[in-house]
Amino acid sequence: MSSALDHKNATTPAPDAGARGAVASLLRMRELPVLIALALLVLVTYLINPLFLTAQGVKDLLLNATIIMILAVGQTLLIITRNIDLSVGSMLGLVAFGTGSLFSAMPDVPIIAVFVIGMAFGALLGAVNGALVTLAKVPALVITLGTLYVYRGLNNAWAGGKQYFAGDRPEEFGALSVNTFLGFPVITLLAIVVVIAVAIYMSGTRPGRDLYAIGSDPDAATAFGIKVSKRVFLAFLANGALAGLAGVLYASRFNSVGATTGTGMELTVVAAAVVGGVAIFGGSGSVTGAALGAVLLTTITSSLTALRVDKFWQQAIVGVLILTAIIIDRVASLRTAKKLRISEARNV
């Protein structure tokens, strides 16, 4: 009997399963359709209007995607845990205006300090959301709808009619969104680093995997001993910090920051995540997918302009994309379910 633990000659999965599995899992990857759609879009646009992929064109495409990309990454952390943060636009606005104020109060502040302060400020705002959601155990949708208003109100009260302009900020700060490195704008590189870092965190660390577990089945996660509240709180905090980073970058890139900066961004961000294959009910999806979703959405805008297509179509196309994304997910999951059911039926 004692041999059971060392017993080796049980049915071993075929060794080549690994290679086949790799191809299969590549095909299963939810990022793939987004990537293909993006590639097609860029290609078609380029063929019709070659200017689309000039150095400046590429730079603009990347810059446009940068801020939404960072926000989508943060939002994905939350959606994966079955939460949501609708207040990102308001948080971004507050931090962006805060960045302007900071430069105006202390023109010589080191740029790195601005990033740190901006992210800390964002993290604080995110922490308020997280604390309300996890301590009071109320749905994130309602809480962040509330803080969407509250933060926007604070921003208006703080800024009033005041705006800070690009000229009020040091040139090196603005240059971050102008200068390029290997053809990539500096802030885009920063965003890509963020995406990679968070992607590694989500797939390669235990706390990251815990987030998936929480979203997959919150009750099971509790039963399993995962500190659900703590993880969710930290996810809100991280999302806030990323919104803060996006706010600082916004101030670097755009001309003015004021009371209305970032209004209405929340739905674009959620849309980017959904298009990127993040399941709205948690448990699956990746930050890479969400980032690609963000790039796809912003690229559509640029493509339509470059193609001189009536820009009125843009929003409708975004809507169709979102619906397509969720229908794809649904069809895929139904097919898997059916396949599994039938294969098991054969086993019986």
Next chain:
Amino acid sequence: MMLNRKNKGRTGRLGSMVAITAVAALALTACNSGSASSTDTSSPSAGGGDQKITFIPKQLNNPYTDVVLGGGKKGATEAGFASSQVVGPLEASASSQVSFINAETQAGTNVIAIAANDPDAVCTALGEARSAGAKIVAFDSDTNPDCRDIFISQVVAKDVALIQTKLISEQIGGSGEIAILSATANATNQNEWIKYMEEELASNPAYKDIKLVAKVYGDDNDTKSFQEAQGLMQAHPNLKGIISPTTVGIAATARYLSTSAYKGKVALTGLGLPNEMRPFVKDGTVKEFALWDPAQLGYVAAFAGKALKDGKITGAEGDTFTAGELGERKVEKGGLVIVGPPTVFNAENIDKYNF
């Protein structure tokens, strides 16, 4: 996502009720004591009695608007209003001004000065205000002429249009493709200017080599204007110049140009605030642009309102009134009052202005 079906407590009701009412009351106390936008003039001057004027801009918290309203408040005090107020929406949508007009009607405000987001959407509400005895002064952006008593225009619409076409023609050397980046598609003032620009470009032989290839709208939103500017470059590779007859649009476009490869290659002019445009003029992105003194707009609007309310004028063609330190103004055809000629700003003179 809102699946944490855990907490379904249904007590604490009294608590939350008390809390809700407390917040409401608190909010009101806060507003009664120190409302940011209300400044009661300290010395109601002779003859003013207890007349009140309220300014309703397109949108609060907009720098250009703030300059206009600064002049308006000054004018209101000098003209002898007992108090002047500024109320308005946080977003410049067509219908958002209506409830403010309604509240002012009910508050018994004597003069409502408004910059309309949509010429028609505010009409019914303004009509009710007038039947309640209020005088309506439109400024900056006109309403439907039937709905107001008088319109205080920056300058002669045609002049504004002409100066911008002249500037762009100079900057692009009299030939090439140009585009217009405007505010919202329904903005009354911008549309009128654009109409004159198009007429001028078509009729004036000096501009026969200039081709207007696109009109886009940035909705007076920094981000959107920025991206529209970017789109223009891509869609029209031969673009030589852009006219942006709106302060938000010109600043956003300047920001894009100055940070892109198009800096110095594509000319930009339009209407902008000197304080906002200063860095772009200095770094060479923008050579020259124009604007009137926005403060004068509000200033004259206040005096016009006073004259209307006192019955000195009716808004008919030929009426005249004195607008404080700016002297006498005459009402022109269609109830129009012109404030003054536009100023052209460039690297030499821009430091002399602070608004």
Next chain:
Amino acid sequence: MQQTHSSRSGPAEGEQVPVLSLSHAAKTFGPVVALADGTIHIEAGEIHALVGENGAGKSTLVKILAGLHHPDSGDFQVAGQSVQFRNVAESKDAGISVIYQEPTLFPDLSVAENIFIGRQPKGRFGLISKATMVREARKLFERLGVPIDPTRIAEGLSIADQQIIEIAKAISLDAKVLVMDEPTAALSGVEVERLFSVARSLRDRGTGILFISHRFDEVFDLCDRITVMRDGRYISTHRTADVTVEQIVREMVGRDIGALFPKTPAEIGDVVLKVDGLSRAGVFRDISFEVRAGEIVALAGLVGAGRTEVARAVFGIDPYDAGDITFDGRKLRPRNPQVTITAGMGFVPEDRRKQGLVMDLSVARNVTLTLRNKYTTAGLINGGAERRAAQEWSKRLQVKTGSQEYAVSTLSGGNQQKVVLAKWLATDPRLLIIDEPTRGIDVGTKSEVHRLISDLAGRGIAILMISSELPEVLGMADRVLVMREGRITAELDRADANPESVMHAATSSAGGTL
């Protein structure tokens, strides 16, 4: 009746400190006493069985061990150290690993990840090494001898496979104490044998194992000692070699089985429900049976055998691929519960909180929920008529509640079950499907529910009862249909139905021990 009240009996051998020792633990939920005296002592290197009827307090005891519940009183020691677990993690850290009856996997995560969640093996840069994780998982499955792909996601796995994964998880934890709450309920004979050999080798390595099962053959085959519980109390502990099955059963039940269920003979009438060749791919196959008026037909079998699924398909909740359902001579349309209800069928589901009742609504509204269309005037609900009907039915079933207006969530489990019954009786049904009629109900109310069911049959209502409790099945049913792995494997008359015949048909591994 034998009195083996050795409640103070610690480990019989004395000198060895038990690896886990719980003494006189009590746990109440409001007025409900779930556990009055939970006592168990598990030694390193033994497999210890815990037996008792449903509701004896086994699950509560397991939850205390797992750190999910905090006992109101009692002494809890692990390896001689007093412990008080505040949460699951602390229990896990102390070396206690629990496998639940119903596996709790994360459906979106891969199988390997489900096994290693929270302690994934790390590779370079301190990051999770997926390759190592998959390799380790594969090793575990090899050891268990099951071909599950560790890279697939858990969603869509059969209960048996989910159970295997739970076991793999616990094995990988190298737990000091392994608690298995009915792990074999959904496993086939081969899988059970495999599991047992793993369990034995774990024991030989010094792990203490607590094994909970209703299958006496397994208990006697596998375990070294047996602890019996009844009505939330510790009864006795025996060495397996020293006792017989009969002895254990007597201690478990504490009274004569026959007297428990007041089944009154009823006149059996015409066929009410006829199911013919019902199949659903992967769920059940070729199911045919009849239920007659006044007859109680029990659908027996192990959890996961497909009993509930058949009932749901008959009622119209789930679809089916082939077969016919005839009710009162008329063919029923699939997937339309509304038509089924109108035709005269009722369904008392197994999960009261999720399926049977709307917990936030009042007693009255729950009772009349099935009759939404009955008490209406011109399409509007007639509140008075509704309340009167609810009043009448609650009275008839003796639902104990302060008011008809109280939310049903304020009632005890037994009274909630009565509300569910009332709800269906109010529709004047011809056939009632009752899934696990007495699950989670205290012993007192239990016999009340049984009497009710018996009465209903007496009044000519056909009853299709699904039950996992063998005594309930044997005591109540006129006829027993036994299901295994999606098929009906036996149809037994009341006279032929006994523990052996039912268990034999339910498990392919001939369970002739009892």
Next chain:
Amino acid sequence: MSETTSTTSTAPAPVADNTKPLASEPKGRTGAARILMGRDAVTIYALIAFLIYAAIAIPRFASPVTTGFLLLDVIPVLLIAMPMTLIIITGDIDLSVASTAGLTSALMGVLWAGGTDIWLALAISLLAGIAAGMFNGFLIAVLGLPSLAVTIGTLALFRGLALVIIGDNAVANFPKALTAFFTSKIGGTGIPTVMIGVVVVMVFFGVLLHFTPFGRGLYAMGYSKEAASFVGINVARSKFWLYVGSGAVSALAGIYWTLRYTSARSDNASGLELAVIAAVLLGGVSIFGGKGSIPGVIAGVLLIGTLNYALRLARVSDVVLITVTGLLLILSVVAPSIGSAIRQWRHTRRVRRSFTRKAT
């Protein structure tokens, strides 16, 4: 929104217990107490309290003029809040309502500008709203897609179609008589004439929810879709019709918006969905589904509307207003939770104490 697509058996077996979780769980209340102390009643009290406060503290507030202007302002929210209440009670959501209204408005403008008879234009616009609702209903009820994701998609899609239809244009020259009717008042009461229609809609949804078998079923669906299907409720069909209703009422709101402001534009009513949801939640509807009432929601809408109007009358900046709206929303959900959290904590402490007492 409380459905998961998971097919594995993930019943929260070890967590949920069939017994009651807390000894101090509130006892059910009887009829009168339920009505007087319910969560929705709180909103009604708050509304009354605020009305009294405003009438005393804010000059000119207490007048029929207030009634008129205030009601004209809240009508769109009031209308859409009705179907939204039913949808949220079933545990779903519809974020596309404002876009449907915008689409209707745009369509109406284009039709009228294109020379269509005004009544025909109205009818077509209403049908368009119904079609939009059917589209949502099809995706959510028939295909079983999550409502939150679907309606974020249609929020963009319908607004996009509005833009496609009317572009940047605005149509303003609607028949004077019609637009005048939309702002006219009933005699000297100050109550807008259109309120008659709005009341009809409110009564319709109120009766539907509270006095019909269909409405009774919605609560069951909101608590548990399983429990609902076990009592013979056709969950999919009910959902479908709710979205159709939502589309129809959103279209009415769009028509009202167009004619009240005499302006058909693509951006009409944009952002209104959040205002509607905020009001519905403030009115005591649980975002989890299963709880809420029409009177509570009406009070919620009026509370926000009155606060808005009163603050504007007192010339308080909109800045304060949006902050207060947000705080109210947060408070309305957090306050009960804090209460029960405190009870939970007390319970745990009591148990702990008795545990240690017995242990020693």
